[in-house]
Amino acid sequence: MLRLPRDLRDEFKTPFGPVYRSADRLLEDAGAPIVAVGDVVTYHLREAGRVPDVAVVDGKTKREAVDETVRRAVADPDDPVEVANEAGTIGEELLAALEAALAGGDAPVTVVVEGEEDLATLPAVVAAPVGASVVYGQPNEGMVLVSVTEETKREMRELLARMEGDADAALRVLGVEP
Incomplete structure (x- = not known):
């Protein structure tokens, strides 16, 4: 549905929130529900004793396969939701x-992406309720905590609108009025 154009890539280099090296410290500041985007982030949250309400994983970190310890730790014992999503897109x-997953019940949901989940942070912030937290990895720095507010929702919607494709249709799929 949406493709990241080259001229927008620099917008993603600056973290969308504070960066944490400690999952315990991050969890002190996090709201609920928690959406984790990335295998390593999901691993660290689970190791800290907090299973994310929604985890979006693709079996990779920095475009390489995650190690076996991380892979086993993020594997969902229940039936994961499997989706395809090409690199550089939000399908x-x-x-x-x-x-x-965000509209569902109390049980945690793991979305396993065949392809790449790197851009899932944007729609996760847009779809999550105000007060939620979206956590994603910042390579070689740590975990970024995005507190979902009306302001962060607006910022992510603006980024989605600047992508190639039909942002209004994407918002409708998220259950959000364009």
Whole structure:
């Protein structure tokens, strides 16, 4: 549905929130529900005793396969939601899975992406309720905590609108009025 254009890539180099090296410290500041985007982030949150309400994983970190310890730790013992999503895109399957996971019940949901989940932070912030937290990895720095506020929702919507494709249709899949 949406593709990241080259001229927008620099917008993603600066973290969208504070960076933490300690999952325990991050969890002290996090709201609920918690959406984790990335295998290593999901691993650290689980190791700190907090299973994310929604985890979006793709089996990779820095474009390489995660090690066996991380892979085993983030594997969902229940039935994961599996979606395809090409690198540099936000596809309809991923959007629908995020919307369903956030609208679902109390049980944690793991979305396993065949392809790449790197851009899932944007729609996760847009779809999550105010007060939630979206956590993603900042390579070689730590974990970024995005507190979901009306302001962060607006910022992510603006970034989605600058991507190639139909941002309004993407918002509708997320259950959000364009």
